Amino acid sequence: MGLNKSLGQVVATYSTLIGLLYAFLGFMEILTGLGLSGGILSKILFMKGDMIAGAVLITTGVVYLAGVGSLSRGEREGLSFVVVGVLLSTVIFALYLSIMGANALGYILGFEDWVDWTWIDDVNPGLWLWFLTIPGIYISLKREWRE
Secondary structure (H helix, E strand, C coil): CCCCHHHHHHHHHHHHHHHHHHHHHHHHHHHHHHCCCCHHHHHHCCCCCCHHHHHHHHHHHHHHHHCHHHHHCCCHHHHHHHHHHHHHHHHHHHHHHHHHHHHHHHHHCCCHHHCCCCHHHHCCHHHHHHHHHHHHHHHHHCHHHHC
16 A cells, blocks of 8 residues: 555644654753743753754754645655654664763763763653654655555
8 A cells, every 4th residue: 555645644744743843842942041941841841951952853843844745645755754854863862862871871880970860861852752753663664655
């Protein structure tokens, strides 16, 4: 079964939701970094105020959103934006996971700067958002949609 209009609209809806979530959290990250947003929402969403991370999240969100038009028309060219979005999300996830691993190693080895470190210190939107891209991984690997 190839990608048709109704299936494309489902994928477009998924891509829209993920893209808007990435972009929104990217803007929140930047606003937190500028001191314009904060409070309980920033704490709940694990915002660190990292403006570069915010820009990366916005870019990832824009990639997901860029393919929505062609996906909603059932054109398979829109799948490429989902694939690239998943790749970006996975690279961001791997980067944050390696940072967390390096900090955990510093804590285990007892380095002075890591004495008070906890794993929750390194949790951020780029890390937990990846779990929402798992359906996108399935979409990316669906061979008959690409043919």
